[in-house]
Amino acid sequence: MSGVIAKSTITCPQCGHQSTDEMPTDACQWFYDCKGCGAVLKPKPGDCCVYCSYGDVKCPPIQAGRACCG
Template identity: 65%
Template sequence: MILSSTITCPICRFQATETMPIDACQYSYECKGCGATLRPKAGDCCVFCSYGTVPCPPIQTLGRRDGCC
């Protein structure tokens, strides 16, 4: 399981590598570049699945996006 993911802000394109929680989805994230609060895109369970380079651990474990968190 991969526990780090690089989030790219869709507003300012700032990138930050973050450690993901192992047992939960993260529903909001504050961009370290512009301060915007990111929320998951429709159909995604968390900000890592929407804006990260690696999906969240629950998705990695389940292997699918439905019924994640």
């Protein structure tokens, strides 16, 4: 997956906390615990994972032009 960005900064829609994390390349991440307020983030309807919904970079499969696991 050459040229794929592996890190994304998630912004919590509830408290605005931002956290930069390494994205999994072989699985979707459907839940994410906000490190600021503890809210459990889930993908928005139509998105495959929390990185596609709340991250500044889409997940690796989407970047590579493939379908994600969702």
